[in-house]
Amino acid sequence: MxxxxxxxxxxxxxxxxxxxxxxxxxxxxxxxxxxxxxxxxxxxxxxxxxxxxxxxxxxxxxxxxxxxxxxxxxxxxxxxxxxxxxxxxxxxxxxxxxxxxxxxxxxxxxxxxxxxxxxxxxxxxxxxxxxxxxxxxxxxxxxxxxxxxxxxxxxxxxxxxxxxxxxxxxxxPSVDDLPGGLDRPATMPVDAPDLSPALRALDGARRPLIWAGGGARDAAGAVHALAEALAAPVLTTYGAAGLLGPGHPLAVGLPPHVEAAGRLWDEADVVVAVGSDLDGVQTQNFAQPQPETLIAIGLEAPTNYHVDVFLAGDAAVAGELAAALPPRTGAARDLAAVRADACAALDATALRFLDAIRFALPADGNLVVDMCIPGYWLAGFHTPATPRRLQVPLGWGTLGYAFPAALGTALAGTGPTVSISGDGGFLFAAGELATMAQEQLPLTAVIVDDGGYGMLRYDQVRAGVETYGVDLHTPDFEALAASFGVWSETVFGLDDDFGEALARHIESGQPSVLVAKTPEPLVPPPNTSPNWYRKR
CATH class of the missing domain: 3.40.50.970 (Thiamin diphosphate (ThDP)-binding fold, Pyr/PP domains)
Known part of the structure; x- marks a missing residue:
């Protein structure tokens, strides 16, 4: 006993x-x-x-x-x-x-x-x-x-x-004391799906597209094989970021909220959704049109769009489908023009920030971002080297996620971790500075301090109303971190000085806080709901 x-x-x-x-x-x-x-x-x-x-x-x-x-x-x-x-x-x-x-x-x-x-x-x-x-x-x-x-x-x-x-x-009673031992629940095997309806739907497809969600993030090889077999561009949701890596010629590397990437969906004659429920956040609240033909691979069938062919199983089924496809002729679409079109419309501050992150963060680094404008920039336009290295709380959309979640990420043993929070969101869990210090976690907490709830402020300014409830009295974050014995530093802006400082913090391997003061209002990217180009 x-x-x-x-x-x-x-x-x-x-x-x-x-x-x-x-x-x-x-x-x-x-x-x-x-x-x-x-x-x-x-x-x-x-x-x-x-x-x-x-x-x-x-x-x-x-x-x-x-x-x-x-x-x-x-x-x-x-x-x-x-x-x-x-x-x-x-x-x-x-x-x-x-x-x-x-x-x-x-x-x-x-x-x-x-x-x-x-x-x-x-x-x-x-x-x-x-x-x-x-x-x-x-x-x-x-x-x-x-x-x-x-x-x-x-x-x-x-x-x-x-x-x-x-x-x-x-x-x-423990397992040895129970008559007959412990009755552990069994895992029901999943039958291999019949691929023939999907093969028929893909036969003759001229503009196929793959949409890969979080359910595919551990099946990069299978999705890669299917993309190559179809010569199809791959759009990834936030949960599948890094699935094909930043340099893969078939990785779009842009969110579908950008019109240049959204056109890939509009023009596709067959969309293959792998491990995704095609949720409202990713589809601009379902304003993306119903595909001409939609094939879905997953453990659960999406309900937000009509599915023409459902292949029940995990994302590895994509690899089985790829192996069953006949050889395909024709070159894959050149996505460079799509990316150039999208980036030309991005805010200059956002581009400098994204460059600073790419400079500072090693390939094995983890990013955990919050519901804040810099977090939205990274969610839409940062492609990590591999999956599971970018976390975005856009399941439920919980402000204050990044810093406490990064405590767990830092203990995963997969590389250095950086959390990105706004000054408002960081204060949800500022007490975890004590945890960070006590456990000596390899974690750098970045606080982008614009003096308030920048996203809400943007909404109010955009609506032409006087701002209210969005300007915050915030502490001296550098001094706050120091009071916990955590190394801290403050920089101004989000460009080269920020990137160089972040690289130093990551390289140190110790718990640290980097405060980035941004006196100018930040502009949210097109993957943020007020700026969605599709309207219902």
Whole structure:
């Protein structure tokens, strides 16, 4: 027999979990104690929302399970905004929360126990794939195993696991004590799809186009093969950035919100969507016209557009389709003119900023951006060397994502990490400077300080109204970082001085803050909704 906490931790270890994020509370300390004796690195954050964001950042960077451990009631509730972002972005994270002691819980009766919530699991139902609850000793291990399995089974989304606090310190049955062992959920095999309808639809296609989403980011070879077989340009969503790399001749490297790239969609006679649900953010709220023929490859069929042919399976099916295609004659479309047309219309400050990032960030660097104008520039116009190196919170669109999520990304072991936040968004989680310093993370937090909510300010100025609610009283960020013992520096503007400073910070390998003062208003790019060229 083992304690409930030991059983849960053992299940996490069997699943290969290496890092977990959390905040201790009176109800979950037994879990912290068990983790201290395990192989899992437990990182204490300063707010529960940051724990879930960090788990999401880790999951996006690695494709592995991200874990957030929080306490009962307000602790669990504090994660919901971050869990919603992970849900909309399909991140495999597991939130483990406690409930009040099982001996004090009465069904359908609120008793006023410390941190008690009437129906705590119900809060998570709208933003999770599954909810698993253990309020009795005999189901702790079963619930933990089922929750982990659900989180890691494609199509992935967050999962919530709740355990009554007294069961964490109580001896509970483990796998060896259960009659017949543990009944682990099985993964149902997916039958190979029939490719013939797709092959018929592609036969004679003159202007095919591939649209690759986040579900394709671990299938670069398959998408590459299909693009080559079709001689088709590849548009990638934010979640699939870097799928073909910045130098690939078939990578468009532009968002579909740019008219030059959008014309590729309009002119295509067959669109092959791989691992994408064709969501509103990417399609300018579905203003992109219905393709003449739409083939979709994925675990779930898109519902926002009529699909003519659906191939059920993961993105590797794209490679099978490529292998089945007959040899294609004709040269691939030259995309250089498309890129030149788009870049000619970009704001000069944006272009200098993008150049500075390319100069400073090594190929193995990770960018985690926020809901801010520089973040939108990078989301649309920065192509990383490989997938999973650019994170954008445009699943749900949660301001304040970048810095706490970057804590998890920095622990992924995939290279140096840079977060890009505005002065407003950074303050959502400024307390995580303590986490950054305590854990000595290889993370540079960039704060672009324009004195307010620049995107909202732009909207108001564009509408011709007096600005209100958008100008902020902000701290001396350099001094704030220094107070946590974090190396910090301030530069003015977003061009060469910024790029050179960022390169120094990344090269140092230590936690740091780089503040970029931008007194002139920044202009959002065309992939930001006020500037979408398609209107409904």
């Amino acid at each position: 083992s304690s409930g906490a030991e059983v849960v931790v053992a299940a996490l270890e069997r699943a290969g979990v290496e890092v977990a994020f959390g905040l201790p509370g009176v109800h979950n300390l037994a879990l912290w104690s068990a983790l201290r004796e395990s192989s899992i690195r437990l990182v204490g954050v300063r707010h529960e929302q940051a724990a879930a964001y960090a788990a999401d950042g880790y999951a996006r960077a690695t494709g592995k399970l991200g874990v957030a451990i929080v306490t009962t009631g307000p602790g669990a509730a504090n994660t919901l905004g971050a869990v919603g972002e992970a849900w909309a972005s399909r991140s495999p994270i597991l939130v483990i929360a406690t409930d009040i002691p099982s001996v004090l819980r009465r069904p359908d009766d609120y008793r006023g126990v410390l941190h008690e919530t009437d129906g705590q699991p119900a809060m998570f139902a709208p933003v999770t794939k599954a909810v698993h609850v253990a309020h009795a000793a005999g189901v702790v291990e079963q619930a933990a195993e089922a929750a982990i399995h659900a989180a890691l089974t494609a199509p992935t989304r967050p999962v919530y696991l709740e355990i009554a606090t007294d069961l964490l310190a109580t001896q509970v």
